[in-house]
Amino acid sequence: MIPLPLARIAEITSGTLSGMADPRAVVRGPVVIDSRAVEPGSLFVAFPGARVDGHDYAAQAVRAGAVAVLATRPVEAPSVIVPDAAAALARLAAAQVAALPATTVIGVTGSAGKTSTKDLLARLAARMGPTIAPVGSFNNELGHPLTVLRADMDTRFMVLELAARNIGHIRELTRIAPPRIGVVLNVGTAHLGVFGGKEAIAKAKGELVEALPRHGVAVLNADDPYVRGMAGRTDARVTFYGRGEDAAIRAEGVTLDERGRASFTLRTPSGAAPVSLQLYGGHAVENALAAAAAAYELGLPVATIAEELSEATPRSRWRMEVTERPDGVTVINDAYNANPDSMRAAFDAFAVLGQGRRRFAVIAALRELGEEGPALNRELGVMAGGAGLAGLVVAGPDAEPVLEGAHEGAARAASGPPGHPQPRIVHVPDAAAAAAELNALLRPGDAVLVKGPRAMGLERTAEQILGGSAQ
The missing domain is CATH 3.40.1390.10 (MurE/MurF, N-terminal domain)
Known part of the structure; x- marks a missing residue:
């Protein structure tokens, strides 16, 4: 500071x-x-x-x-x-930002992918000058000012992650550190029960672009209609990113390798360059594009952006961490948090990464979904039950809709083309029991996905599986 x-x-x-x-x-x-x-x-x-x-x-x-x-x-x-200690902390951080007029503040928000995008963008900005960014997901009324207070007179860029638990939260965070560039990733189903609907979520996330000055830049996901619609909520210049041809910063020719890592051509208004991500899952393309679009607005050459994206590895824990046990069992620890959108993305990535292998998954009932919770958890179960797994472990409380959906999904898959495995579906009380169940089933070469809401602590399941050995 x-x-x-x-x-x-x-x-x-x-x-x-x-x-x-x-x-x-x-x-x-x-x-x-x-x-x-x-x-x-x-x-x-x-x-x-x-x-x-x-x-x-x-x-x-x-x-x-x-x-x-x-x-x-x-x-x-x-x-x-x-x-009030929180209010005092915010005032202290705001005063620090005001004393750094040459520092560019970049805000990142969205229902999913904030931390991964923030990590990529911080790496890109660091190519241009001293950069600070939150550790992990320091993105609320305490973590935000604590991150800001790490800046000093040498800091050129602040890449900040902004979370919202309700309308007005992002607006308050932008008052602490007014952004010049605002990146909005998506409007999904995270905290649906808290907000009451996607329209309210979009209203909350859009507070970031409303805070931008006229000389600022809004970096918006052209492929998400809720985010695209935020262009009318700011006087700042708008840059769209996405996979469609109308996006200024876009991915062309996206392919996935056998480990589920994407390669594509990064297209910008001033040229193109090839990108081969080391991050797992097709959803990493959107995060990379968002970071690339913001870095492009900062003036980083497209070749440098592509080079940095291709060399980036995960910085924050428990987000698509892929680890091999000595006996060949692959464990994917994506247990930091979960919502319906991130669950689908994780299972899509797992289908590619675990292709040709016995696959197991540990999941838990999703939370903060309001009245739609039972239906969305049942949909999660249907997806998991029909995903071609050898085994599905559902951990923790409120699991009935997930289990019902899983049995339904498995039954649908069984009625389809022959050769679809029937998963062993079990319910266990906690993370430790989930690890014990899996360790009794795993054989060399198997693959395991661990994914659930933060409160379940399923990262402990992944850690215990990694400490085990195949039977």
């Missing part, structure tokens, strides 16, 4: 110095909300949580090197006392 004395931090956050805090003491960063992440020069922000209260760790944080604590009540340490 840009070094700031405590007196200035108190002024920005409307706080009061306490605990014998020296107003001239300088915070040089990082700003952290976990006392274990404190480094010399840090500012520790204390939040009360469901199980622990950060205020109880104030003295420990200062002993570890924190200059002071941003707190909402007096603590036994030098501190800045504020009424």
Whole structure:
């Protein structure tokens, strides 16, 4: 962060110095909300949580090197006392952005693919200058300002991921770090129950393009009608990306190799170049195109964009991580989170990657789908049951619609052309039981997909399978 004395931090956050805090003491960063992440020069922000209260760790944080604590009540340490820690954190981040007028802020949002696109775009922007981006999915009212506060006077680009749990959330995030380029990926079914419909989701995601200045650029997915329609919600210039010929940045001649990795020609208004992704799944093409379109607007040559996209590997955990066990079992850990759209994309990729092998999948009932939840979970089951698997493990609660759909999908497949395997369909209570079930069935050369909502913690299933061995 840009070094700031405590007196200035108190002024920005409307706080009061306490605990014998020296107003001239300088915070040089990082700003952290976990006392274990404190480094010399840090500012520790204390939040009360469901199980622990950060205020109880104030003295420990200062002993570890924190200059002071941003707190909402007096603590036994030098501190800045504020009424609302989250609001103070946002004000501090906004002040930092205002002090960096030469830094270009790029926002990325969408129902699926935000983190993967952000990772690709951060790699591309780094070819042009010092770049910061969130670690993993730091994309909410806490992660967003914490990422911004990592910037310093050398930072040229901020690539920020913006999530929305309701209308107005993205608008608030853009006030912290006003974007000059806004990338909208898609409007899908994630958090459908929270928003109540795709129209509301589109309204929320479109707050990013509404925040763009007239001299900014909206990078929109031409293949998604909800996103395409956002062009009328901004005074900024609009660039479309996609697979169709009307997209300025597009993919031509897309093919998938035997591992499900895409190759295509990246076409831009100033030329074309070949791309061979190391990322798995056909859906990675859209993420790559979105990143390419934003990088093109930054002025990066198309040959350099293609080169970087072709060399990129996953940066964030549990997103189409493909790992081989010593005995030849392939485990695809895509367990970070799930919604109906990402489930379809994962199964499409798995069909290619696991072709000619015995395939197994571990899934769980999807959440936050509102009244459509039972029907969408039944559709998930139908898809999984008819996917040609040798075995399907459904983990966790509320699994009945998924199981009913899975048996229906398996029955439909059995009535079709001969040779379609009948999957073993089982329900288990948790991630550990799912791993035990799979480890008892796997043989050398098998393939496993692990995919489910974040709350189920199915990344533990993948880790336990990877630690096992075929029977």
